[in-house]
Amino acid sequence: MSEDVEHRVVLVTGATSGIGLAIAKRFAAAGYTVAVNGIETDADAAPALAEIAAQGGKAEYFGADLADDAQAEALACRVIERLGRIDVLVNNAGIQKVAAIEDFPSTDWHRIIAISLDSAYHTIRAALPGMKRNGWGRIINIASAHGLRASAYKSAYVATKHAVVGLTKTVALEVAEAGITANAICPGYVWTPLVAAQVADQARVHKMSEEDVVRNVMLAPQPTKAFVRPEEIAEMAYYLTGDLARSITGAAISIDGGWTAK
Ligand code: NAD
Numbered sequence: 001m002s003e004d005v006e007h008r009v010v011l012v013t014g015a016t017s018g019i020g021l022a023i024a025k026r027f028a029a030a031g032y033t034v035a036v037n038g039i040e041t042d043a044d045a046a047p048a049l050a051e052i053a054a055q056g057g058k059a060e061y062f063g064a065d066l067a068d069d070a071q072a073e074a075l076a077c078r079v080i081e082r083l084g085r086i087d088v089l090v091n092n093a094g095i096q097k098v099a100a101i102e103d104f105p106s107t108d109w110h111r112i113i114a115i116s117l118d119s120a121y122h123t124i125r126a127a128l129p130g131m132k133r134n135g136w137g138r139i140i141n142i143a144s145a146h147g148l149r150a151s152a153y154k155s156a157y158v159a160t161k162h163a164v165v166g167l168t169k170t171v172a173l174e175v176a177e178a179g180i181t182a183n184a185i186c187p188g189y190v191w192t193p194l195v196a197a198q199v200a201d202q203a204r205v206h207k208m209s210e211e212d213v214v215r216n217v218m219l220a221p222q223p224t225k226a227f228v229r230p231e232e233i234a235e236m237a238y239y240l241t242g243d244l245a246r247s248i249t250g251a252a253i254s255i256d257g258g259w260t261a262k
Pocket of ligand 1: 013039064066093095189191192
């Protein structure tokens with residue numbers, strides 16, 4: 001599609017923080033209108049929204065709790081109603097919980113699946129008819145290295161991210177001839193508030209100091225021994241929307257410092 005990106009709309013779920021915020025800023029800088037989703041109130045999301053809008057594009061906030069099926073189902077429809085279209089859909093919202101399977105609370109189990117997997121099912125279903133009409137669309141699901149490999153104490157997260165990769169592949173096949181691609185990005189450890197919040201939990205279950213958790217647990221599987229930066233994920237997401245990426249579909253793209261090379 002050679003259409004000016006100024007007319008394009010990207011919806012990024014979980015865009016008020018971390019990787020989603022970096023992606024929203026990258027698309028805003030390219031001139032997209034950015035539909036920013038998060039769980040925060042309008043007031044709490046305002047600083048992130050201002051940061052995104054400062055990049056140059058337009059940004060509007062669509063608060064929704066994606067753990068709630070009705071709100072997740074309504075989100076993409078609200079965006080289309082307000083902004084007219086969704087050209088690029090980035091399913092990024094996600095949470096983590098670290099606990100042994102026997103101790104894993106079922107509320108956390110269901111919440112993790114709902115936020116990352118069920119919400120992607122809803123947004124994809126709502127966005128596809130418009131993408132098909134336009135003959136162009138990009139679906140980018142932020143999975144994880146945990147969509148390809150497991151780690152102990154993360155049963156719900158690992159199961160969900162594997163499922164997100166499976167969903168991505170299936171959608172890619174269904175829309176392959178419609179000018180639409182669907183890909184998963186699988187980051188290793190990226191230093192964001194989600195990861196920072198895990199350090200204390202991991203220290204507890206592994207019975208280690210927080211410094212040892214960072215060095216010997218988190219970065220242990222990442223051969224570069226360095227966190228990925230959110231901007232590196234954002235740049236790949238943007239690349240996937242370019243004309244030269246039109247043949248990349250159904251892929252699980254690792255950005256993990258070599259983790260899954262092992
Ligand atoms: P983060 O905690 O910095 O941001 C999470 C975002 O999700 C926020 O914008 C928040 O508002 C939103 N969110 C949380 N619960 C929500 C809900 N119920 N409804 C709507 N929005 C909700 O997280 P992050 O580290 O940037 O992670 C973003 C994505 O990247 C997640 O899917 C995560 O699994 C994935 N990921 C992260 C890493 C990492 O190391 N940080 C690695 C691989 C994959």
